[in-house]
Amino acid sequence: MTDTPGSVPAPGPEPSSTPPPVQTGSVRSMGPVGKVRSPLVVILLFIVTLGIYSIYWWYASFQELKDHTGEGVGGLLGILFGVCIGIVGIFLLPFEIGNMYEGEGKTKPMSWLTGFWNFLPIVGGIIWVFKVQGAMNREWESH
């Protein structure tokens, strides 16, 4: 499933309605998976909506990570980290994605260091979205 420009953003299920992940040895069993989004469509929506879509994207990304792993800051704080103090959000999101992979006993595809891509003018942000959204997509598709 991919986001389309005409789709109505719908927040993911809340943690309260999600059974908490169960700890089984060193590998956690996970909650519901998030929505697969094309990184290209995400970037186009950022541009077309003058950045308004990014508010939903920050919310959805952090909330889906929390729903899946039972850990993390969640959607509302994700908006605050991503929009109000973006310098933190760009490091925190890849950090949480890396932790999600590690929690499943997989190799971490990224760490907080991925955030430094954003300091490369113009293309850095695009690379960052492709890396971050791509890593989330691979995880959602693997379930």
Add this chain to the structure above:
Amino acid sequence: MLAACVGLALIDPTHGPTICPFKLATGFDCPGCGGTRAAHELLTGHLGRALDYNAVAVVALPFIAWALFVVIVAALGGPKLPQISLSKRWTYVGIAVIVVFWVVRNLPIAPFNWLGTGA
């Protein structure tokens, strides 16, 4: 986190370039506009100026700081501290506050225009 706070306190972002695409395209403030400048003013002891730049960011900063502290402590292998967890209702209330703040801060009438960045 300490290094980030020190850096933000020492580097004044007030006269930096506008990086918000919404602000660049429309001239209006987004809900996050002024957030970094508010953090800088707060870290240098200017609460009034911080509120002037972004009141919501200032109110949210203690929660943001705690959430980040929990993440960093866990990343360093420290104890697992309780993360802020909001119910569905409070999440929607928070989103509604952000949306209302976004609209109101762009109204060109007092006292609402005080909520804008003024830049």
